[in-house]
Amino acid sequence: MSWMLDEQSFCHCCQLLLQWSQQLKDGWSWEGVQGSEDGYLRKTVLRSVVIDSSPVWDLEGSGSQSDTHTSCHSRPDQQGQETEQALCVAPEDGDSVRGDIDDDDDDDDDDDDGVCTVSGGSGQVLQYEYHILFSCSYGTPVLYFRAVTLEGRSLSLEEVWSSVHQNFRLRLQQSPLNTITLQEHPLLGQPFFMLHPCRTEEFMRPVLQAAQNQHRPVNYVLSWLSVVGPLVGLEVPLKYSTLLHPAASLGSTEPD
């Protein structure tokens, strides 16, 4: 059975996601294209990021992971946009990195929050803009994004790579078809980074199958976003799931 999404279902999922986003003040909006029914979901986020310019990782190595920790605090600002602090730390040159995602490697130098600062690299505030479009060729959503400094300078592919959490960076580099490339935005015609969609059906299939088996409702776009978003610094709050399954939240409290 094919789990491909069609355009109508995509729009429907987006409209639902939009309603929940408005309730959670998560900042998504729908942008239409003039003269057609086409459009996309859009969200902008301000992030304080350390750009590291370390050389290419040694993928063969199995040394211990060095002092790497990413801490994300997000608080919505008055316009309902999230402001995230994301510190991406660069290990020492020449260190090799394990390929596993491992949360237990806290360095001795960590303070109580688990936040490390890096010796090299500069911290700056960047504006990330995320778009969710529909790919009719692959029957899946596709994530496009771009980042600019506050002065309006576009980030290069190398800089974007270096702001991806290094655990994800390794995974992405090993599977080039899930990689980040610079592409023309199909509706705006401007350069955006894109996460290639051709493997989406592979990882969505077990999610959709499980949901069907357990008679649970599932929003394709939301589930997909919760997988791919974090790869490129886009947080998807867990509270969305309580809106998707209102019956499942016991002793319900208002989302704060």
Place this chain on the structure above:
Amino acid sequence: MADDKDVLRDVWFGRIPTCFTLNQDEVTEREAEPYYLLLPRVSYLPLVTDKVKKHFLKVMKAEDVEEMWLEYEGTPLKWHYPIGVLFDLHASNTVLPWSITVHFKNFPDRDLLHCTSNSVIEAHFMSSIKEADALKHKSQVVNDMQKKDHKQLWMGLQNDKFDQFWAINRKLMEYPTEEGGFRYIPFRIYQTMSDRPFIQKLFRPVSPEGNVHTLGDLLKEMYPAALPNDGEQKRYQVVIHGIEPLLETPLQWLSEHLSHPDNFLHICVIPTPTD
């Protein structure tokens, strides 16, 4: 009547006479002569303009040289579009040679993708081929090919080798006889009247009732404004590889014979010249 295979050759060997001139704001040590070149319609600008770059670098200092980019009458040219598409979209119905301006600074990164090596072009080209096959065959044909076959498609394009390219590409043009055509037709419709770069949607070559879809059927569904109303003067030209195919032409035939090497049918809708 020309054999269908002749059409494939005519498409592959289409050329556009072009004149490259250096942007007058570039800092030069002496005056730069314009450079003339025949550009292959089916290739990509960075793949065929090495000689252009070398020619102009001779009159410039290294410190004044950044990534080269090309522009026509103020419009930055998108290198990831086939050359023939750029010409048909921006400069058809103008006097030849096509006049392109060469820049070495102020790269417009809000308009153009960077292209720092041939592997970027290869990745883009192969990505288009894979997307086209996703539409035509649910990716089955391209995924069944070996890596060396993929490489042969790229090398055929890069080295202008028609036979080498089509030895592999013919497999991408096959379909089960009982189907009557591909699953969906890979196409993109371009126009310059709005900001939207192109229209690309799902469209079958044959209707559920078994009717063969034509170019006119595609436009009626995707871009009805391109078609003339009854009795009206034709406001737009529908151009593929520099010609206007009859609207009655079956779309499946167009897809098999007038696609670009990336396996997409690139269709340009341009205003009819008034004079």
